[in-house]
Amino acid sequence: MSELQYSIKYIAQILKGKAFLPNPNVCIENLLTDSRTLVSPAKSLFFAFSAKRNGHEFISHAYQNGVRNFVISDENYVEKYEEANFIVVDDVLKALQNIASFHRAQFNLQVVGITGSNGKTIVKEWLYQLLTADFNIVRSPKSFNSQIGVPLSVWQIAEVHSLGIFEAGISTSGEMQALAAVIHPTIGILTNIGEAHAAGFESKRHKLKEKLKLFEEVELFIYAPEYTSTLEISELPGKKKFSWSTKEPADLHIQHIETKKEESYIEASYQGAQISCTIPFTDKAALENAIICWATLLALDYSPAEASIRLDRLTGVNMRLALINGIENCSIIDDSYSADISSLAIALDFLNLQNQHPKRTLILSDLYETGKRTKDLYTEIAALLQQKKVDHLIGIGPDISAFANLFKLEASFYQNTQEFIRNWQALHFNNETILIKGARKFEFERISKLLTLKIHDTVLEINLNALAENLQFYRSKLKPGVKTMAMVKAFSYGSGSFEIANLLQYQKVDYLAVAYADEGIALRRGGISLPIMVMSPEPSAFEALVKYRLEPELYDVNILKSFINFLPDEKAGFKVHIKLDTGMHRLGFGKEELPELINLLLGTEKLKIESIFTHLVASDQAKHDDYTMSQILAFSTAYQEITTRLKYFPLKHVLNTSGITRWQDAQMDMVRIGIGLYGFDNALPANKGLQAVAVLKTTVTQVKNINAGETVGYGRLGNMPKGGSIATVKIGYADGYSRKFGNGVGKMLINGQLVPTIGSICMDMCMLDVTGIKVNIGDEVVVFNHQHTIVDLAEQIDTIPYEILTNVSQRVKRVYFFE
Numbered sequence: 001m002s003e004l005q006y007s008i009k010y011i012a013q014i015l016k017g018k019a020f021l022p023n024p025n026v027c028i029e030n031l032l033t034d035s036r037t038l039v040s041p042a043k044s045l046f047f048a049f050s051a052k053r054n055g056h057e058f059i060s061h062a063y064q065n066g067v068r069n070f071v072i073s074d075e076n077y078v079e080k081y082e083e084a085n086f087i088v089v090d091d092v093l094k095a096l097q098n099i100a101s102f103h104r105a106q107f108n109l110q111v112v113g114i115t116g117s118n119g120k121t122i123v124k125e126w127l128y129q130l131l132t133a134d135f136n137i138v139r140s141p142k143s144f145n146s147q148i149g150v151p152l153s154v155w156q157i158a159e160v161h162s163l164g165i166f167e168a169g170i171s172t173s174g175e176m177q178a179l180a181a182v183i184h185p186t187i188g189i190l191t192n193i194g195e196a197h198a199a200g201f202e203s204k205r206h207k208l209k210e211k212l213k214l215f216e217e218v219e220l221f222i223y224a225p226e227y228t229s230t231l232e233i234s235e236l237p238g239k240k241k242f243s244w245s246t247k248e249p250a251d252l253h254i255q256h257i258e259t260k261k262e263e264s265y266i267e268a269s270y271q272g273a274q275i276s277c278t279i280p281f282t283d284k285a286a287l288e289n290a291i292i293c294w295a296t297l298l299a300l301d302y303s304p305a306e307a308s309i310r311l312d313r314l315t316g317v318n319m320r321l322a323l324i325n326g327i328e329n330c331s332i333i334d335d336s337y338s339a340d341i342s343s344l345a346i347a348l349d350f351l352n353l354q355n356q357h358p359k360r361t362l363i364l365s366d367l368y369e370t371g372k373r374t375k376d377l378y379t380e381i382a383a384l385l386q387q388k389k390v391d392h393l394i395g396i397g398p399d400i401s402a403f404a405n406l407f408k409l410e411a412s413f414y415q416n417t418q419e420f421i422r423n424w425q426a427l428h429f430n431n432e433t434i435l436i437k438g439a440r441k442f443e444f445e446r447i448s449k450l451l452t453l454k455i456h457d458t459v460l461e462i463n464l465n466a467l468a469e470n471l472q473f474y475r476s477k478l479k480p481g482v483k484t485m486a487m488v489k490a491f492s493y494g495s496g497s498f499e500i501a502n503l504l505q506y507q508k509v510d511y512l513a514v515a516y517a518d519e520g521i522a523l524r525r526g527g528i529s530l531p532i533m534v535m536s537p538e539p540s541a542f543e544a545l546v547k548y549r550l551e552p553e554l555y556d557v558n559i560l561k562s563f564i565n566f567l568p569d570e571k572a573g574f575k576v577h578i579k580l581d582t583g584m585h586r587l588g589f590g591k592e593e594l595p596e597l598i599n600l601l602l603g604t605e606k607l608k609i610e611s612i613f614t615h616l617v618a619s620d621q622a623k624h625d626d627y628t629m630s631q632i633l634a635f636s637t638a639y640q641e642i643t644t645r646l647k648y649f650p651l652k653h654v655l656n657t658s659g660i661t662r663w664q665d666a667q668m669d670m671v672r673i674g675i676g677l678y679g680f681d682n683a684l685p686a687n688k689g690l691q692a693v694a695v696l697k698t699t700v701t702q703v704k705n706i707n708a709g710e711t712v713g714y715g716r717l718g719n720m721p722k723g724g725s726i727a728t729v730k731i732g733y734a735d736g737y738s739r740k741f742g743n744g745v746g747k748m749l750i751n752g753q754l755v756p757t758i759g760s761i762c763m764d765m766c767m768l769d770v771t772g773i774k775v776n777i778g779d780e781v782v783v784f785n786h787q788h789t790i791v792d793l794a795e796q797i798d799t800i801p802y803e804i805l806t807n808v809s810q811r812v813k814r815v816y817f818f819e
């Protein structure tokens, strides 16, 4: 059968949209919802969602990048772009879902649909590992399980595929019908139903019923009765059902689980016999996910013996890219897990947004299961590399090597990973960003080990997606046209330097602000081109300010005069910012200094005032609202006084994070967002709506038994009257873990359990009381994360989250994750 082809005209018919098609025969291959993840523009159809941040604004970005086909809801755009094809519909999201569900209906393959509260992505990836020997599988990239992600996933189905595995996630009622129509599963898996995320549903039963709408037409339904107990069995979907349980009789009845050091042995009864398997994981979530996969294999008629062999070979799933320091002043982006074209596009975007090194290198293996002809695939990849500005390609594998002549950039090829490892020294990597991306079987983790610096056991993990979402959370509260200045002082509140700034630049914030010129210089050297405000410009740094195009904040007459005097006479219009003191009483021109300020400004051509601002002292506290109000008023009056004389209007801004949350009417021209980016806002109860960005982790170095009456640590302060056991972990006050956490004040999570410190905190280490808990050398220890939060730590030692975060010392390695 020939490949399916969709002309834009055909798509317009399917969508029943109003069509404006100057080129009706263009053939569409890709559906696009984010103009920044563009692969081949000429064959892409862009869906402009108005609900998303200015979806229609992205049209111009997409157009500039060569996209000529659009689905929109606002007909006004049609006349703005003459040679482009437009389909106008009422609901752009519905249109995306409709075209995907039409596409799905053209194929007659088995499709596994997965939903549930947790584990969807892992179960999907593991089923892929378990079944890939027997099927040509198409699956959701990463955790594409939303109203947008599902249609994009299903659109990938092609003739070559014999099995689809797609996940679906919903957050409120009414969403699942749409996804069911797109996925149209023949086999359904319900992973579990958690207590969490119940917000969009009336009750647990209601949530379950909504999720099960995915499975209304499945032939086979795989589930655990404990999660469906609010429904009668007759209300469950599936002509055939397969149940598993650890608690009650079921088709697969788990009877015994034994966890060893690195694996778990599971016994169960199945069809009247005892069967078993071993999985190379020990944590609770992995066990449940593995049992679901086991049940699925058996339900698909694999023999218990075969299922057991396959489960033993499961490997961990890491869907995140990690940005780590590498050898020879390189940055390494490690993405050695997945290798398909859509995740390649995402990884290349992430590579592209790194500006800290002059050169961008990609190490790429052969790609599989893309449903495209090999030549087309590598042609597309070659175009993608050009578009994403890759400088050097290292291709590993017979397929990519065979198409070497398609790549018009510096390139080297190797038949396999071994050959690369034998020869890599000759490549002399130096001062470059290197993306490592390969299909599972190429074992690129061996390459990443060679190229990365060994990471000290204590690391601060930064989730860049969470940071981007926090930014988005605040932006969604801004009135149109209000600019954002991101505060990245003190190494972005402890979380990084150019790594954070690169992301903020990519997310198009308008300004960055740092405390000292040095921090600004580091950002410029890291390739950051955004305007940067420096809040404490010292006269000794004036020269650097000019050289690196850094914009000083001028806060009193002295500094203003010395900066004017410093600038050479021929210099005109150097950008500066004026800070007014309206009640903070830290830095800033007071009311009485305004006349002199104005005279000085009028007396020079050397300066251009970019912005005038003040800082609120208690924007988060209702009891000080009158005071805040008076600050805002005083600021507005002073701004007016200055600008009437100045005759132009610099940006006007007052709000910090909590100000954005509580003082909507004072957004003015710009807001300055700091701690909110990192997931905290005093004005939001329990930081609702924000995501934790940082996780601080360390490891257990030693475990000891302590006899009754012995003491632990310096000064014999750690008493163990009854004896017990302790774990020594590799974090101390020199890493930023304050001595105040000693003697039981602080707590850490080991294997999911909260345990107290014992004895004093040492410089590089501290001890935890782990009496009665199973702990091994090398176990991971969480100092803070989304469960045991920085807010908890701040309360323990009576400080604020800002201090906990910025205290994490620079010797603790930062690793950045991006999905």
Ligand SMILES: *Cc1c(COP(=O)(O)O)cnc(C)c1O
Pocket: 487, 489, 535, 614, 615, 655, 656, 657, 658, 672, 673, 674, 675, 676
């Ligand atoms: C640090 C700082 C901010 C950001 O404050 P957050 O409370 O972290 O949002 C804003 N403005 C100025 C002048 C600052 O120094």
